[in-house]
Amino acid sequence: MKFIDEVTITAIAGDGGNGCISFRREKFVPRGGPDGGDGGAGGSVYIVGDARLNTLYDLKLRPHFRAGRGGHGMGKKMTGARGRDVYIRVPLGVVVMNHKGTIGEILKDKEKLLVAQGGKGGRGNYHFVSSTNRAPRYAEPGQPGEEKKLKLVLKLIADVGIVGLPNAGKSTLLRAITNANPRVDKYPFTTLNPNLGIIKNLHKNIVVADIPGIIDGAHQGKGLGLKFLRHIERTHFLVLLIDISTPAPLDHYQCILNELGAYNESLLKKPRIVVFNKIDLIKNIPEFKLQERIFYVSALKGAGIDELVQYLRQ
Secondary structure: OOOOOEEEEEEEOOOOOOOOOOEOOEOOEOOOOEOOOOOOOOOOEEEEEOOOOOOOHHHHHOOEEEOOOOOOOEOOOEOOOOOOOEEEEEOOOEEEEEOOEEEEEEOOOOOEEEEEOOOOOOOOHHHHOOOOOOOOOOOOOOOOOOEEEEEEEEOOOEEEEEEEOOOOOHHHHHHHHOOOOOOOOOOOOOOOOOEEEEEOOOOOOEEEEEEOOOOOOHHHOOOOHHHHHHHHOOEEEEEEEEEOOOOOHHHHHHHHHHHHHHHOHHHHHOOEEEEEEOHHHOOOOOOOOOOOEEEEOEOOOOEOHHHHHHHHHO
16 A cells, blocks of 8 residues: 555535424314424534554545435424434544644544534424414525535654665664565665554554655755655654764764754754664774764664664663
């Protein structure tokens, strides 16, 4: 299934049913009076969180949703049936927007957000009896349901986010520490979508995301960065992955921090560590002094991986 993190959908709530014009016609009941029932309310459209999903791909294929219409009122003051509600399942982390701005967010499993309200049913004619009108021949029509055009943007929720420049080994590290099997290759932007993996833990499985596309100028839309920087916003803990075999690894470290801060300064406040990867490609490992905790690993060969995984579990 393709990873889709932004879609536009149309949600159409059901119209309310019409009220009924009816009069009692029973033997031995003279002047029975009006007894037209109310129309049923139209169905509404809700967006619901589903922790099992991690893409908006299904909504890309089917972007239109329509709730059921309310039933019309009937005689004997019988109310029409309520229209069928529609529930749109989305991954956790979805932001729902319309032309005015953000409507809400879905952050928890089974959390519901009303996005299109069904129309009210019309009142039957028995509501309109008065001292001057004992036999009203009027009933209200049902009100139309809301129609909304919505933009859904997914910001992945992950415990750990792996952030680094192209070919730092993000996908290889994800494969080494989790159960994920992402595509790995030597050319830049091999990874075109975030990959997710799980580190098994005693009390809670740890969700790890490989965030692609960060380059110098990513916050200005260069490369793929602007498309994926938003996924870092919902990540609780960051792993800054640096290729130690490059001529200036600390320049890569500073580039990542600059891009994160330029996009959203709050990202720099997230707890983080620095992992220098590809130690198998150099003879002498330099001892860097940084404010973060540092790990030296070879994701390809497995060196230092056990210590890193143990730290992430803690």
